Amino acid sequence: MIQQLIQERWFELVKTLFVSRDMLEVVGILRRSVQHCHSAIQQVGSMLTLRQEQFDKRTLRSRQRANFELLQQSCVVYVAASRLLVGVVMIQITRFICHDHQTIIKGLKKMLQFAENFDSQTSPGKNRWDVANSLCMEFASKI
Numbered sequence: 001m002i003q004q005l006i007q008e009r010w011f012e013l014v015k016t017l018f019v020s021r022d023m024l025e026v027v028g029i030l031r032r033s034v035q036h037c038h039s040a041i042q043q044v045g046s047m048l049t050l051r052q053e054q055f056d057k058r059t060l061r062s063r064q065r066a067n068f069e070l071l072q073q074s075c076v077v078y079v080a081a082s083r084l085l086v087g088v089v090m091i092q093i094t095r096f097i098c099h100d101h102q103t104i105i106k107g108l109k110k111m112l113q114f115a116e117n118f119d120s121q122t123s124p125g126k127n128r129w130d131v132a133n134s135l136c137m138e139f140a141s142k143i
Helices: 002-013 021-056 062-098 101-121 129-142
Strands: none
Touching (some): 021 062, 021 101, 062 101, 062 129
16 A cells, blocks of 8 residues: 555656756655665664574673663654654645645654654664653654
């Protein structure tokens, strides 16, 4: 269903060779938002795999076990926030055709800021699952 919607929107938007500057800016912001979100989800997945292997081998220290449990509990929120971001991307693409471009661009920049922060907080060097969780909750409440 989502794939069909994407294909319909893709062909609806690309009708001519000329693309306005506003459209290029929107596409760039949407692309970067999705890339950051994808990167964050990959980081979470790789960390889950690594920590699960370490947990099974019983090589995690107590603080790492607590961190791993927090990560497991937060995964539901991360998936929901990622789905919400993709949904917002789809809606914004269709809204851009009919509405005020500057307002949409402003909202998309806020969404990009969330995606960048989410990507940063889930990086292997930080592993700040509680901060990433609160970012996702804050993003969901703003939408």
